[in-house]
Amino acid sequence: MRFRTAFSIIMATLFLGPILWVLLGAFRYGEVNISFQNFSRLLTYGEGLTTYLKNTLLVVVVTVLGSLFVSLFAGYAFARINFRGSKVLFIAILSILMVPHASLLIPLFIWLSKLHLGNSLIGLSFVMIMYQLPFSVFMMRNSFEAVPKELDEAAMIDGCGRLKMIFLVLLPAVSPGLITVGLFAFLASWNEFITALILLNDGSKFTIPLMLVNLVRGDFGSIDFGALQAGIVISAAPCVILFFVLQKYFVGGFTAGAVKG
């Protein structure tokens, strides 16, 4: 199996190469190998790194909390309540997956300003919740369905109302689903580029991905690649850390999300 070993080594090098290059480059400044010069230049770039971080975090928090809230109740309804129109509603939610974001962004650009959510981070967050809706609802419906119905019945007998039951009895059982929903809502909103590009037109509202693209599209001559590398590390680090901490949810979510068809 010499060939296979050689092939694996080559592939691993090709996959790791760009990551190593950006990591080494981000911390190098001139002849100094470990320096934070590149990062500190980002602090004063444009509106300043902290502004962009704050904007991104706002979008992330609203998207994650919103997705959890919406999918917890919808997932419960689809799994536990047999209501008229539930099938049509479920298919309507899944059909979001079929529509390219470009087809929605042109009307959203006009429609959001009518809702007074144009050029707003909250408006962007709501659109992100909508993008995540099929995955979140599908995930939570499956999570609730995996919980034995006896648990509900026992709680009913004890005189639990539905809301009380969800929060006190079922929540611990569906928490892995919630973590997956939250994780993917985080990744989507932290990294979203096109939607932010179209919906936000005020530099002070930009998110991290927009800041980074501005960095390479700067009108001031040459690109500051050191700062770009530092920015890429900042943008990728939370995702990589979450990957190693929540690896189990990651692969589970990707395969569940993939079977969504």
Next chain:
Amino acid sequence: MAIAQKEILKRKVSIRSKRPNRGFRSTWVGWGFAAPAVVVLLLFFIIPLGYSILISTKDWPLLGPDHPTNFPDNYVKISDNELFINSLSFTVKYTAIITTILLTLSLGLALLIQEGKSRRNGILRTIYFLPVVTGLSTAALLFLGFLNPTVGPMTFIFNKFGMNPDWLGTPNMALTSTVMMMTWRFTGFYMVIMLSGLQAIPRDIYESASVDGSSRLSTFRFITIPLMRSTLALCLILILTGGMVAFEQFYILTAGGPDNSTVTIVMTIFRQAFSQFEMGAAAAMSVVLLLALVVMNILQLRLVRKDDSGDSR
């Protein structure tokens, strides 16, 4: 007697499952719990979608109060729009290339990693998956630096071998470089889906095949591929759809250049809307794209369904 009883029981069960407990109350409660999702669905999906169709029937400049109806002008004009036609053929070409590469490479890596649960395979899986974790725009920006002749290592390495590729300077190289970046970013993702498909194939099928003296190649051809059909079809749907709506990778890496040689459909739509300020024409293009994708998806979903019924899962 026993058979009759069973029949009655069956009928009872079927009556029950056909007419479930759908009282007025439970319908009300169900919609109540689903209400937040319904609000998001209506406000940010269904209304914009309808709005998109409405805009596509009007002369709708980005600014300005009047939006006279001009249906079907926006749709008729699409076929005269040279930029749209060019971007359509470029997008199809790109999609064909990326589909071939991603499918082969991810299946190949999955097959290599799948055998044996060694520590080495675990590490390799993590390495291949790592790029998937970063955002697409981040990955594109990373390659912009990685391929840059002065700061990136690629030109330096190729120079050592006497080659001097102009990574983003010619139409063919710009496409090649973008395909390289997308391969780096997405192979691990499809590899993981392929792995879950491979793991669903029962071990004893392989064992009996090897007992029967089937060669590795024919085992792959006659056992692995047929049993993987639904997984392969699924990956195909995702890659084809992703290819047809490509935007970020080209916007960041090539900006559509050089000489508009790498302009995708979605890029044309956005240019029509936000550079030409013709929202109506852009909306019409996006409706056409949407219809094409829906047809493509429905055709392929049928393929997957058929395969699923044949699967022993």
